[in-house]
Amino acid sequence: MKSRLRAVVAKQGRRVARIVGVDDEIRRLHERVAVLEREVQEARQLNQRMAELTDVVAEVLVPAADRDDKVLAEKLATYNRESF
Numbered sequence: 001m002k003s004r005l006r007a008v009v010a011k012q013g014r015r016v017a018r019i020v021g022v023d024d025e026i027r028r029l030h031e032r033v034a035v036l037e038r039e040v041q042e043a044r045q046l047n048q049r050m051a052e053l054t055d056v057v058a059e060v061l062v063p064a065a066d067r068d069d070k071v072l073a074e075k076l077a078t079y080n081r082e083s084f
Contacts, residue, residue, distance in 0.1 A: 049083055 056079045059072055 052079055052083065 056075055059075050
């Protein structure tokens, strides 16, 4: 009887250890997903800034005869105001 009880207790102890291990792994995975989501958001913001900078550079590189200095000044001001 005692040996059977010990076997049952040992089996349940191993089961609890597995469950706790799974819970710990799930918690770690939730934390990792949160970190990755923040990194993705940062990458999106950097990509947006790069697109804006590319637009400004393209505007600056337009030949002088075709360039509207007022529009260029507005674009540069907008970029300076909104970046960083």
